[in-house]
Amino acid sequence: MGQEDEMMRKGPWTEQEDVQLVSFVNMFGDRRWDFIAKVSGLKRSGKSCRLRWVNYLHPGLKRGKMTPQEERRIVELHSKWGNRWSRIARKLPGRTDNEIKNYWRTHMRKKAQEKKRAISPSPSTASNSSAYSSITSTNPIVNSMPMTDTKERSFYDTGGLEMMTMITKGRSNKSYKTATSVNNSSTREEHDGYDSMDEIWKDIDLLELDDGSIGGVCGTYSEMAPSPIWDYSLNNTLWMIDGQEEIIGGSMFFPDRQQASNLGYN
DNA sequence: AAATCATGCAACCGCCTACAA
DNA sequence: GTTGTAGGCGGTTGCATGATT
Numbered sequence: 001m002g003q004e005d006e007m008m009r010k011g012p013w014t015e016q017e018d019v020q021l022v023s024f025v026n027m028f029g030d031r032r033w034d035f036i037a038k039v040s041g042l043k044r045s046g047k048s049c050r051l052r053w054v055n056y057l058h059p060g061l062k063r064g065k066m067t068p069q070e071e072r073r074i075v076e077l078h079s080k081w082g083n084r085w086s087r088i089a090r091k092l093p094g095r096t097d098n099e100i101k102n103y104w105r106t107h108m109r110k111k112a113q114e115k116k117r118a119i120s121p122s123p124s125t126a127s128n129s130s131a132y133s134s135i136t137s138t139n140p141i142v143n144s145m146p147m148t149d150t151k152e153r154s155f156y157d158t159g160g161l162e163m164m165t166m167i168t169k170g171r172s173n174k175s176y177k178t179a180t181s182v183n184n185s186s187t188r189e190e191h192d193g194y195d196s197m198d199e200i201w202k203d204i205d206l207l208e209l210d211d212g213s214i215g216g217v218c219g220t221y222s223e224m225a226p227s228p229i230w231d232y233s234l235n236n237t238l239w240m241i242d243g244q245e246e247i248i249g250g251s252m253f254f255p256d257r258q259q260a261s262n263l264g265y266n
Numbered sequence: 267a268a269a270t271c272a273t274g275c276a277a278c279c280g281c282c283t284a285c286a287a
Numbered sequence: 288g289t290t291g292t293a294g295g296c297g298g299t300t301g302c303a304t305g306a307t308t
Contacts, residue, residue, distance in 0.1 A: 010277080010278075011276095011277075011278090011302095012276075012277075012302085013276090013277090031294085032293085032294095033293075033294070034292085034293060034294085035293095046293070046294080047278090047279095047293085047294075047295090048277080048278080050294070050295085051276090051277065051278085052276090052277085054295095055275095055276070055277080056276075056277095083296095083297065083298090084296090084297090085296075085297065086295070086296060086297085087296095097295095097296075097297080098275080098276075098277085098297095099275085101297075101298085102274070102275055102276085103274095103275095105274095105298095106273070106274060106275085110273090
């Protein structure tokens with residue numbers, strides 16, 4: 001492992017890597033990630049390959065903004081299951097756990113912040129996160145969801161095989177750009193007024209309890225890009241609808257390791 | 267027009283679980 | 288029953304980009 005670890009690539013994936021990964025997943029299925037990482041010649045870990053596939057390259061991915069229906073579903077399922085993102089994602093075909101997690105974090109935090117402002121417009125109070133937590137916990141004020149962000153990135157208008165062709169033409173995907181900007185993350189947290197995720201969740205929970213209209217007032221959303229159709233099997237386990245989980249199983253290409261091994265890849 | 271701030275999201279990290287040896 | 292390994296998951300970080308000053 002040691003020497004291999006040093007050789008491992010990290011960071012944004014290149015177009016070439018994507019193409020390579022897709023073709024190898026096409027050949028061997030989306031199960032044996034370590035194996036795929038090795039035979040593909042990608043200097044990536046199996047984990048990294050899996051993540052890239054699941055969150056970005058998977059043909060079943062739905063691009064575009066969450067629909068109001070999806071938002072409602074997320075809220076509903078989160079209230080039921082908490083931060084079980086992958087579980088929630090399974091109920092939202094085409095959405096990844098990462099996407100839902102990011103969505104929840106950004107949109108719900110935004111909502112919490114707006115509520116916070118509504119409750120305590122005074123800057124001095126607003127900058128005090130602990131004070132905020134105690135305040136919100138005692139204020140059942142109902143706000144509508146401030147989800148009016150309708151801007152879209154061209155990146156999300158592509159996907160699947162369609163994306164693979166776009167890849168070669170150039171695109172706006174920041175993942176392929178060289179890192180040059182200054183990191184602002186630290187300042188973000190200060191502005192949030194939250195010291196930890198716990199605080200955020202606490203507030204979000206309160207918001208959910210307070211706000212029954214959470215999913216119905218999401219503002220207007222632009223159209224959702226249809227799921228891309230790739231030229232190979234989509235019969236896989238990632239985007240199953242309710243009740244399918246028990247029916248469909250295994251790899252979409254080689255249900256077991258034996259098949260791959262038969263081809264001399266073990 | 268340039269600088270700074272704010273936001274969205276891709277990708278990494280570390281832990282946990284399942285399973286094979 | 289134990290151990291090692293791979294895959295899966297949730298939390299977090301860091302970068303690119305849009306918005307604002």
